Amino acid sequence: MAMDMQQKQQLSPEMRQEQIMTHQQIQALELLAVPVLELGPMVTEEIQNNPLLDTEGEPDESIPAEADDEEWLELVLKLDESRRCLNTQRHHSSHEEENKEFLINSISYQPSLIEDLEQQLHFIDLEPHIQKLCELVISALDDDGFLRSHAADLAMAGGCSLTDIEQAIKIVQTLDPPGIAARDLRERLLLQLQRQQLEDSLAYTIVHDHFDELGANHLPQLAKKLKLPLDEIRSAIHVIQNLSPRLNLGTVNPYEYIEEEVTVEEQNGEFHVIMNNSYLPPLYLNRQYREMLLQESCPKDVKNYLKEKIRSGLFLINSIIQRQTTIQKIASCIVEMQEDFFRFGPTYLKPLTMAQVAAKAGVHETTVSRAVAGKFLKCRFGLIPMRKFFTSGFEDESGQSISNTVVKNTIREIINAEDPYNPLSDSQIARELKRRGYPIARRTVAKYRETLGILPSNLRRKY
Incomplete structure (x- = not known):
């Protein structure tokens, strides 16, 4: 059966409301x-x-x-x-003005990672096409200095042979900091050992041939496989631990400066928020x-x-x-709702949500989020990110609200005090927390431990 297919276009009026922000609102x-x-x-x-x-x-x-x-x-x-x-x-004394001027004048420009590496290339006598390939490799580095792009993809992008791009990669890997342009963590550690002329060391052999056992902290099995005393394995592990899996890129990145948005001062038993x-x-x-x-x-x-x-x-x-008025109002609400923190210290931080502060300040929750983002509060306990005052939590055995930041700090304290040759498991840490009045489940301990960047017990164990 034949069917006639027809396409029709027509205009139909439609009314709808849209909120368009003006330049002033933005x-x-x-x-x-x-x-x-x-x-x-x-x-x-x-x-x-x-x-x-x-x-x-x-x-x-x-x-x-x-x-x-x-x-x-x-x-x-x-x-x-x-x-x-x-x-x-504001009226400053001449001494304050001199200090401020000295601080401003002392801020010097620092090149980025890519700029610093390209400057190092200029001190190497390279053929023009190889230098361009080195610059291509440098541009492909990620924020941690790893080369995640495959050599074949770089060769295609540079219109060159695989041999030439591999040569360029090796040249970039000779630059500072040691371990730059490594394809993975294993290669980064090997590059750093090579820079120390330790290619013939036991540490190099362990990283090169037994990286999985090293990562799993299976030192007794490693000693048995290599037919070496455990003391020699420990010495090699000590050399590896002094390497840098994360490169210190602070010397080539722009400096970051922070300044307090508000200062909290106590006068006659009352707290005052100063913008x-x-x-x-x-x-x-x-x-x-x-x-x-x-x-x-x-x-x-x-x-x-x-x-x-x-x-x-x-x-x-x-x-x-x-x-200024909004930030001061929100900061005042934070001080009022976290008064115990400002009086007695970080262990008295309470659970607090932006919705609670927004309701008390009479603003929208998104306003609170914008007002505290990237801003710092100065008090007698230091310079503190304003977002740090917003944490989830739970009630302890006495019914008091406890911030999860307090629990995390307690977990860190327990682990720091453990026997490194017999580290505590997550279940043991949960039992110790319960003894201290924090009824936390084992899986919650594991989650908090991971957010603190602390390894599980089998990887913390020393031999």
Whole structure:
């Protein structure tokens, strides 16, 4: 049976609501999310793009309100200087200013891993096509310095033979840090042993031929297989343990700096949250342009431009004020709800969710998430990530809420005190935790131990 297939196109009207964020709303969210060290450059960029924003203000004079018939502009022009600006200026002693200037001047640029490796290549006399292949290999390294790409894929990408790309890989592996461009952990350890000229050592033999037994910590079986005393195996293991499975790339990565967003100080038994405004320049609406707006001879298009920049400038000032106010409010809620932590120390950290803080602060949960992301709180116990105050937990035998951070710290303490030749199993750790008032299941102990980066008992055992 034949069927006629026809395609038809038609337009049908549809109504729906969509929430579209304005540039100002996006800017406000960005200001809330960035750490205090990144806030200053963002504000500086806005000052450069908006001529009506200024970092120096003058005493205000009376301005006739009838100069413009728009109510919002009239109110702005009537505001006194203190309400039309963001004054964050702090007075520092000359000694503090010198220390701050020295810190800023001492920050030097550090090349990235790729830049550092490419600079090392320039000190090697290479043929041009081999140098290009070395640069290709360097570009294929992952964040840990491993070469995960197959040599055949690199040869295809470089349009060269497999022999040439293998030669390039070997050249890159001679660069610093030792172990760079290894295909796996085993090769990384072998490269580091080669750099120490230990190719003929027992440690090299163990890594090269018995890597699985080494990883499983089967030292007695390894000694039996190699027909060597256990003491010699221990000595070789000690050499291997001094190698670097994770390369120290801190010398070639840019330095990271952190600064407290808020400081918590105790005064007369009460805690006070103090915002860090030292990286915020004072902001004013430029007097010269405000006066230009009041002139009758000012062209309409210029007035419209100035009005737009006034709106933008006021929104930036209000957004910064709102940011600081929101973070201070959230930090105050954290201090109130984690008061025992600030009085007695980290072991008194309680379970706390962002939803609880959001309800107390009167904001949305996502606002709390943005407000604490990448930000630090300074108190007498150190510089602490604000996210650290949000942890899950459970009730102990007395019915008190205990944070899982406290339990993790206790697990670490128990393992640090164990006999290394007879390490505790997860079940034994669970029994010890129960004795201390923390009824934790064995599988929970295993999960917490793994998050702490601690090996199971069979791999912690020493011989």
